[in-house]
Amino acid sequence: MRNKMLTVVGLLVALSLALSACATPTPEVIEKVITKEVEKVVTQVVKETVKETVIVEGTPEVVEKEVTKVVEKVITATPEPVAERPTEITIIDTNSGANFQWYWQQQVVPSIEEQLGVKVNYVVSNEAEVLERMKAWEPGQGDSHLLFVKPGTIPKALGENLELETLYPDKMDVIPNIDKCPKAYLETVLGDNIDGKGALYWRSQYALIYNSEYIKDPPTSWKEFYDRREEWKGHIGIVRPDAKSGSSYRIPYSFLNAYVDMVDEEGKAIPFDELKETAEWQDAWAKLQDFYTYAKQPLPAEPPNMFEDFNAGDTWISFYAMDYALWSRHQGTMPPTIKSSFLSEGMAAGSDGYLIVPAGIPEEYKPVIYDVINFLLSDDQQIRLITTMWQYTGTDIWDKVPGVVWDTIPAWEDMEPARLRIGNSEVKSYIQEFGAEELVP
Amino acid sequence: MTLLRQYLRAILSARKLLITTFLLCFGLMIYLPFLMIAFRSVGKGWFGRLWLPPELTLEWYRWAIEVTNIVDITKNTLIIAVLAVTMATLVGIPSGWAFGRRKIPGKELLMSMILLPRMIPPIAYALGVAQVFYRLHLINTHFGVALAHVAVCAPYAILVLSATFEGLDERVLEAASVCGANPVRTFFHVILPLILPGILSSMIFTFTTSYNEFTLTLMTYGKDTTTLPVRTYLAIGEGYWEVTSAMSIILVIPSIIVLFMIQRQVAPEKLVGGFKGV
């Protein structure tokens, strides 16, 4: 009798748990309180002393000067209690590789703390996780104040109805340096509109990476690379098309670009359904499939695996972010004989770095964040980016960059014509979703 | 006769050689991977086909400490492990007592049930745990991750503690009460010393389990609660393997030390989770 009762009780408990698992969560009622403050406004002219860092012409030196500016300040008649300006913020980085994680931690974060007095909690994460967490935020309670992301994250976030602050041109008054960013990069990424919601922090460039110990005369174009593939059979490094890294699609996209146009004359993407019917596409795709069979097998799942192959001397030639390769060589994690060079038809832009501000963070953090963004786009910080990490700056300040940099990396004017911004996002998605089936031998 | 004896001796000595070779290979297979990681973590310029790195350096450890925040991450791992051990022990003691000292109908069935979370691969129910935790806002909290760990730690605790309590001889307790000890004194002077080794061993095993737990942490962690196993996984996927090796050594050394330290006190075989009844 007792056994029976226990069994029944147990079943009931199980059943109730199962049913509650089916229950839909009751929608939360969130009360939004909107207060409108009406205040009398008075304009006053005030003298303000501002500290500015000025680059002394011709040298990479940085000089700090105190400059007195005359500004018009709007003073409210009834000063409302202003929430204390936060002095600690969280920056989430989903873009930087190992090299830049070092740079952020060791160089950027201390600079922000020193020069802006803002303590930074710097966290490395990945895109999927950050977007998932953002969706779970309570309104106005977001805890990730500034996000440093890959280009593709912005359209994804917008597609998930996650609101981002529009930085350009809305916030130009608090982020004046954003005006120095190339407008095309502020308007679109990867073929999608972003309407100024991201500030461009750096521009990354892919290039041919090869080990000069094994290869004395690298190819100078994709077509040459393909035609001479037999020379390097089994020693070409190509990351899997379904890897997390952007190299998964940048390598095949750049290859295809050499054989078929994926955008029209105005730069708009050709619809994929049209594109794949054309003879050029089918020829290019067939060549691509063939090319993959000449790679070192098995295809590395992620770039670190590919760099292991480089270090072992199994892979001699590949196509990857130039800044990473050069800096790794400098650090001693890649052989000293590593070099980079051009492929003439076009080399994919790397993961350009964008700074974005979620709308869902507490309002009092936003002014601080805008200051930080402005600081990161300042000439001083941007120049440090290129002199320390060999990464192209987000702002167009080429005349201010010390000349010694151009001994190691190609001048922007020379690089830019070959720089290939991914214009057709359908092709990119196709590679990422179906590449594993179609391209992996 | 001498020939036969010689022949036998040859076989016997060959046997010994075979055994030694076998054990040697076994030992190498187990320890060489760690040695390799260790060398990778201090090597510089180790390119091409070299047995050993040409230079030694500690910079990867410095990198791990400065750049990957390993100190904070270790702190997280330890906090979560301590929380998990506490909760698992609090769950284990009463359950172990009940299983060990009381007749429970269907005890074997219940025990098998309790051990299900260790049998079913964590990835299967970690999904559910993640979804439930999202709703309860337990993601990215130390308590939340520790709670998820309890799912795999508690079964061990219950197992070990039920064996401990089972081993408590009734007669010792009777003898204590005959000698005039009241329940409180009996508890502190008789029961506690007897069950302390069992509690200790269960705490050590649950600590190791939580410290090394990866799958459940991966589903419930956040930027403030990254643990060493998760950080190592992230580093393998995108970092310099020299730094990853340094992180791995930092992660692994405590476990191995603990294993060698406790091998005299407790039977480490229990760690592997053999259980009766299957």
Next chain:
Amino acid sequence: MLKRGSKARSTLFTLLMLLPGLAGFFGLFFYPMMVTVVRSFRPEGELVGWTGEHYVKFLSEPRARDVIVLTFVLSISATLCSILFSVVLCLVLRRKPRGHRFFRLTMLIPRVVPGLIGALGLLLLLGSRGWVNLFLIQFIPLVEEPIRFNYTIPGLILFYTWLYFPFTAVTTLSTLESLDPAIEEAADVAGANRWQVLRHVVIPLIMPGILAGSVLTFMAAFGAFSIPLIAGGNYRPLSVEIYKQINFTPARWSAASARAMIMAALQVAFLTFYMRILRRPSA
């Protein structure tokens, strides 16, 4: 009267003591499992409505069959290798050769460290410039090129075996050591040589121990997650498939749940089948 009251109180007390354990079980395992089950039948991204599309879509893909076959191949091979290796190891250790205590501890190392680290170490050791290949190239004249171990099926089976053989080894050893030596002596006296004793007496007697441990090895290998994640290369078993679904943006929870359910079902089915074989009285 008094006795009955105290008996009821005792039962209540027992129940109370079991409560934390049962609560933990239900709350942290059973309920999440139910949530996963329910989620697997929901349309993607929704919290209402029922559909079986995730199961249908996955099982109708030709790739699904490959994934399931791969998972089984890896687990079963790893289990067989573990059994083979454990039996030999335990027979050797039984005689307590010199340093046997050290090797008994060594047996446990793969379980004490996180699987990721073991996998990383093996990847480095068996890589094309790892010590194993360097040794083979230098000392074995037939080997010219480094042999590819990593990211191959045999390599993966080796990884799995390395990680999960302790389960089998521990139970085999304990069963072996609890064998009454009198039985072996009797067989020896009856005229059987070493091999016959082994084959006809020892092995059948320790079979239950071997099988008990191999069940654990199989379960662990079937559900192995961190290892194929980093060392699987082109081979993605079921556990990695589940994780991949969550890594899309937006995360595909329902698809992942369906795959997780399929995996759990397969595992439970296999386990039941296995246990039934165990329970069968030996001839």
